[in-house]
Amino acid sequence: MYYILFYKTVENYLERRVPLREKHLAYANASYQRGELFIAGALADPADSAVLVFKGENSSVAEEFAKNDPYVLNGLITEWKVRPWTVVIGG
Numbered sequence: 508m509y510y511i512l513f514y515k516t517v518e519n520y521l522e523r524r525v526p527l528r529e530k531h532l533a534y535a536n537a538s539y540q541r542g543e544l545f546i547a548g549a550l551a552d553p554a555d556s557a558v559l560v561f562k563g564e565n566s567s568v569a570e571e572f573a574k575n576d577p578y579v580l581n582g583l584i585t586e587w588k589v590r591p592w593t594v595v596i597g598g
Contacts, residue, residue: 508592509560509562516584517585544572
């Protein structure tokens with residue numbers, strides 16, 4: 508099953524993420540290497556949110572990711588939620 512983690516970001520997110528970006532990307536890459544994180548990225552125009560897709564037996568992998576993400580821990584994410592995604596084509 509797939510789970511989508513939706514992030515809402517703070518104002519001036521692109522500028523404010525710079526000091527934490529390396530830590531966040533290392534954290535995300537580790538999740539990807541473990542086979543948990545499937546695909547991820549920020550939305551543009553405006554850059555006010557991001558979407559991360561996880562694959563697992565339940566939503567806990569996405570929830571735990573969010574709880575420990577340097578962006579969340581340092582206040583760059585104003586809100587996050589996880590929703591199950593039923594994929595009917597691909598995957």
